[in-house]
Amino acid sequence: MQRRLFVCAAAWLIFLPLVVAGQTAAPEISFTVAMPRPHTHLFEVQVAIKRAVDGPQQESLVMPVWTPGSYLVREFARHVQDFAATTPAGQPLKWEKVNKNTWRIVTNGARDWQATYRVYANELSVRTSELNSSHAFWNNANILTYLDGFLKSPSTVRVLAPDVWKVATGLPAVPGQKNTFRAEDFDVLYDSPFEVSDFKTLVFNVKGIPHRIVIDGAGNYEPERMRRDVQKIVETQIEMMGGEIPYRDYTFILHLRATGGGGLEHANSTALGYPRFGFRILQGDRATSASPMAAAREPDYRGFLGLVSHEFFHLWNVKRIRPDALGPFDYTQENYTKLLWVAEGVTDYYTDLFLRRSGLITEGDFLSATARAIQTLQNTPGRKEQSLEESSFDTWIKFYRADENFINSQISYYDKGGIAGLLLDLEIRKRSNNAKSLDDVLRYLYTEFFKKNRNYGPEDFQKASELMAGSSLEDFFSKYVRGTEELNYDAALEAAGLRLDTGVGPVERVYFGADLAEEEGRLVVRRVYAGSPAYEHGLNTGDQIVALDNMRVTSSFFNARIAEKKPGDLISLTIFRSDDLSTLPIKLGGRREGTYRIMPLPNQTEAQKRVYRSWLGVQN
Numbered sequence: 001m002q003r004r005l006f007v008c009a010a011a012w013l014i015f016l017p018l019v020v021a022g023q024t025a026a027p028e029i030s031f032t033v034a035m036p037r038p039h040t041h042l043f044e045v046q047v048a049i050k051r052a053v054d055g056p057q058q059e060s061l062v063m064p065v066w067t068p069g070s071y072l073v074r075e076f077a078r079h080v081q082d083f084a085a086t087t088p089a090g091q092p093l094k095w096e097k098v099n100k101n102t103w104r105i106v107t108n109g110a111r112d113w114q115a116t117y118r119v120y121a122n123e124l125s126v127r128t129s130e131l132n133s134s135h136a137f138w139n140n141a142n143i144l145t146y147l148d149g150f151l152k153s154p155s156t157v158r159v160l161a162p163d164v165w166k167v168a169t170g171l172p173a174v175p176g177q178k179n180t181f182r183a184e185d186f187d188v189l190y191d192s193p194f195e196v197s198d199f200k201t202l203v204f205n206v207k208g209i210p211h212r213i214v215i216d217g218a219g220n221y222e223p224e225r226m227r228r229d230v231q232k233i234v235e236t237q238i239e240m241m242g243g244e245i246p247y248r249d250y251t252f253i254l255h256l257r258a259t260g261g262g263g264l265e266h267a268n269s270t271a272l273g274y275p276r277f278g279f280r281i282l283q284g285d286r287a288t289s290a291s292p293m294a295a296a297r298e299p300d301y302r303g304f305l306g307l308v309s310h311e312f313f314h315l316w317n318v319k320r321i322r323p324d325a326l327g328p329f330d331y332t333q334e335n336y337t338k339l340l341w342v343a344e345g346v347t348d349y350y351t352d353l354f355l356r357r358s359g360l361i362t363e364g365d366f367l368s369a370t371a372r373a374i375q376t377l378q379n380t381p382g383r384k385e386q387s388l389e390e391s392s393f394d395t396w397i398k399f400y401r402a403d404e405n406f407i408n409s410q411i412s413y414y415d416k417g418g419i420a421g422l423l424l425d426l427e428i429r430k431r432s433n434n435a436k437s438l439d440d441v442l443r444y445l446y447t448e449f450f451k452k453n454r455n456y457g458p459e460d461f462q463k464a465s466e467l468m469a470g471s472s473l474e475d476f477f478s479k480y481v482r483g484t485e486e487l488n489y490d491a492a493l494e495a496a497g498l499r500l501d502t503g504v505g506p507v508e509r510v511y512f513g514a515d516l517a518e519e520e521g522r523l524v525v526r527r528v529y530a531g532s533p534a535y536e537h538g539l540n541t542g543d544q545i546v547a548l549d550n551m552r553v554t555s556s557f558f559n560a561r562i563a564e565k566k567p568g569d570l571i572s573l574t575i576f577r578s579d580d581l582s583t584l585p586i587k588l589g590g591r592r593e594g595t596y597r598i599m600p601l602p603n604q605t606e607a608q609k610r611v612y613r614s615w616l617g618v619q620n
């Protein structure tokens with residue numbers, strides 16, 4: 001605003017008419033989302049356009065093809081039906097579809113016109129929408145079209161729902177208008193999911209700012225404990241980021257169902273899904289991660305806290321500290337960035353770190369989860385094929401469409417990105433004599449980029465890290481971020497007086513090299529690791545293993561028999577590949593490595609102890 005005061009008079013002559021024209025032509029855009037028959041899964045949407053002056057002869061409504069935070073083109077327009085356009089008096093207007101997600105309406109310069117359509121919504125996930133007789137949840141990018149050329153315009157959303165249902169969203173309410181909310185532009189609109197149901201609410205305040213957890217579905221959670229622990233996570237993160245709270249209020253929308261889950265981040269809300277009976281409190285260590293690849297583990301309460309920690313931290317890392325291409329968004333196609341390893345991986349690193357610093361997990365929990373993550377990466381042949389930047393850039397066609405070849409050709413930017421974040425953090429702490437850390441890099445990006453309304457690029461992230469380290473990190477970034485060299489764990493862990501123990505023993509353990517799963521009573525090959533005995537002898541993903549050494553197998557039988565073998569032993573697998581029965585001989589291999597652990601170094605220096613304590617938030 002201030003800069004305009006100094007614009008010379010000549011410039012005013014040029015700019016003034018444009019500004020005035022832009023303002024007067026800007027339409028008022030109001031949506032109504034109705035659900036008169038919830039059991040049909042059909043939302044009834046009306047979009048009304050109003051102007052103070054005549055509009056253009058034709059206008060287009062566009063449905064996003066993706067929703068930010070979930071990097072896959074999902075073609076939300078495929079759920080739209082019964083499209084119509086009319087004048088406010090109900091006179092039909094001509095329209096045609098001009099591509100998969102665009103409706104062009106012949107408005108003939110009308111100041112006011114409207115369109116109506118229905119959207120089928122029967123898929124509950126954090127990135128999709130569901131309407132049924134028990135609730136409504138939707139992402140606006142799934143059901144609301146934008147007026148082409150007016151993504152910067154404000155809009156309102158009025159919700160018409162059954163009387164017994166309440167409405168929760170991160171959007172501010174319009175005073176005096178029932179269940180009506182306002183979005184300052186379409187990036188905000190599409191960043192604000194709605195939950196409409198008879199949900200339960202847990203509330204707490206941090207520095208006078210209200211937070212609520214809106215829960216749809218029953219489960220074995222303890223409400224008081226959940227409220228207390230979520231508040232701890234929120235407070236720990238706010239403190240680390242400098243103490244300032246960058247939102248007016250925050251809403252956690254939590255869906256509890258029999259299975260499944262996940263999270264999607266927004267600027268002042270998040271959508272979370274978690275198994276309803278997944279809140280058991282287990283003793284002992286266990287990894288937490290929001291990575292889709294980690295979804296197979298048995299859920300517990302710590303996993304839920306990890307999900308909260310991950311999605312909440314995104315309100316800084318990705319929603320405000322924004323990578324180059326991630327906002328404002330192009331809703332018609334892929335938005336490419338090489339920085340998802342920072343947006344997701346570094347967030348995943350902090351997921352557990354915040355739980356540790358909040359006192360919700362122990363140092364031992366944190367270190368063993370880290371060791372497990374490292375072991376997973378080291379067991380992924382794809383780490384030699386794809387860099388963090390490549391993994392980020394190609395997520396639209398690779399990570400989000402992972403197939404059986406994933407482990408052999410790719411890495412997860414969550415998993416390797418989290419480990420790279422750890423290594424970078426410890427490297428900065430070592431070089432700065434523990435004066436600076438990755439925390440400082442994130443605070444710097446928040447102040448120097450978000451506060452100055454800028455997105456950051458890959459060079460900016462490296463420069464910010466170098467600024468904190470006090471010297472060049474070109475070697476680190478070229479090898480580990482842009483390249484595929486093996487990570488040097490001990491060099492990093494040494495800064496905190498730790499080392500990685502890969503469990504190498506005197507005796508080789510037998511190595512087969514495929515992951516199996518029991519499906520409807522059949523033992524099926526899920527993945528085969530490149531270079532392993534199973535891979536080299538021709539076992540395929542999808543093969544059904546019927547017998548081992550001519551004995552019928554179950555999963556437990558197979559594992560028990562293999563464990564009895566020695567490296568070099570020959571086994572005979574009877575398999576169905578498609579409908580054909582055959583026998584496959586496999587010579588088993590051997591490995592010396594066991595379970596990875598992070599161990600203290602003997603004779604730690606005071607400097608190492610200081611790094612360890614400030615890194616993991618250890619008091620005294």
Ligand SMILES: [Zn+2]
Pocket residue numbers: 265290310311314343344347
């Ligand atoms: Zn995430």
